[in-house]
Amino acid sequence: MSSLPSHPHPPRQEPPTSDSPPPMRFPNEILLEIFKVTPQGALARACGVSRLWQALITPLLYRQPDVHGEVWWIRLIDTSVANKQLGALVKEVLSLAGCFDIGEEGVMRVATSLPNLKTLNLAFVTGVTVRSCEHIGRTCQTLQRLDLSGTEVSYPTLQSIVTSLEKLIDITDMTGGIDSREQFEWIAEKNPTLVLIDESLTDSESDSGTDSEEGVDSDGVSKADSEDLWDDYHDD
Amino acid sequence: MFHRANLRNNSKNGRSQVGQNRNSKKKPVAKLTLITEDNESFTVCKKVAEMSMFFKNMLQDTEGIPAPFIVPNVSGYDLKKIIEYCSYHCLDTDCPNDNDSLRSRRDRKIGHWDETFVRNIINKDGDPVIDNLVGLTKAAYFLDIPGLIWLMTKSIANTIDPKPIAEIREIFNVPVPSEREEEILQR
DSSP: OTTOTTOSOOOOOOOOOOSSOOOOOOOHHHHHHHHHTSOHHHHHHHTTSOHHHHHHHHHHHHHSOOOOSHHHHHHHHHHHHHOHHHHHHOOSEEEOTTOTTOOHHHHHHHHHHOTTOSEEEOTTOTTOOHHHHHHHHHHOTTOOEEEOTTSOOOHHHHHHHHHHOTTOOEEEOOGGGOOSHHHHHHHHHHOTTOBOOOHHHHHOGGGHHHHHHHHHHHHHHHHHHHHHHHHHHHHO | OHHHHHHHHHHHHHHHHHHHHHHHOOSOOOEEEEEOTTSOEEEEEHHHHTTSHHHHHHHHHHTSOOSOEEOTTOOHHHHHHHHHHHHHHTTOSSSOOSHHHHTTOSSOOOOHHHHHHHHHHSOTTSOOOHHHHHHHHHHHHHHTOHHHHHHHHHHHHHHHTTOOHHHHHHHHTOOOOOHHHHHHHHO
């Protein structure tokens, strides 16, 4: 050690120890790293360990809620409506894909109670209507990604979404509502950062006619599908 | 007799090869001497040290091998373990060592070597020894080794996963809250 007198950081002096050394504890930032890789179920239980743990875990639990099935989304929305702070914690992703039973009102409640959402997946959700889409446009200003595949979104609705959500960079499967190349180009022009997924429309001019027909067809099919599913649900 | 002769021959060949290798290398392998908080010194290859973003940045900034480097906040035991981990993984291309692919990943599985590595840190009965875990995780965090941070946090997460709250408190040295606080937490 005598050969290193010039080093600027000499080893730290141990603080004077009392009779028993203080118990080793994880610093908060490491606890947070641990909670990030803990399964959701265990996290929910670990909330009960202490107030500190609860404070660290709650934002993580709500950040990316695990919503599958109707019970969970209803519970999530109920707690979010009751406690605005919790709703505001849902920041990243919410996937309601396949939650067929969310009606128009349900989609609007989701949009109202979770204003900080960045990614919303509404694939095959029957409640995606003109009214609920306009409501999403008004309330979810931070939205960046929206998945509307398998829904009955028309071109005017798409227009209103693209106009009102300025941060939007990605709408998945917007082809159902687009009938012509002009409409496609309007959206591309309105929001240049938008990732346009439909390759058939960008390919060449000559194909656009047949493509638009296909678009209408697929729209019709998806409508029929979702109505069937809706009926099934009510039969049960 | 034949066997022994053969063996001797082999070993001789092996030794001469090593010798040749040593001679043919013009540039010596860049080595770094590290001295821990409790005055234990370790010599590691540059490649091994570069698993740590802390050392990588330092080596880039200084453009060369500095004099023996004192590592604050890290004990000899922890650095020994860290070097063990880094020497194994510095040649392993399958195991990512960057934050983007590792942080917050719940779904990745712990590899076989890693599992044994962690089991040796945790004591024999399988109950985690908080002191070793805290020390090593803190050291990995300080030296910024994404692969090891992930491994440690994931292993800890796995150990708390099936355990009841009372046991988690015991492992993590969390004081048992008063009854009134307990009530609040249950809600």
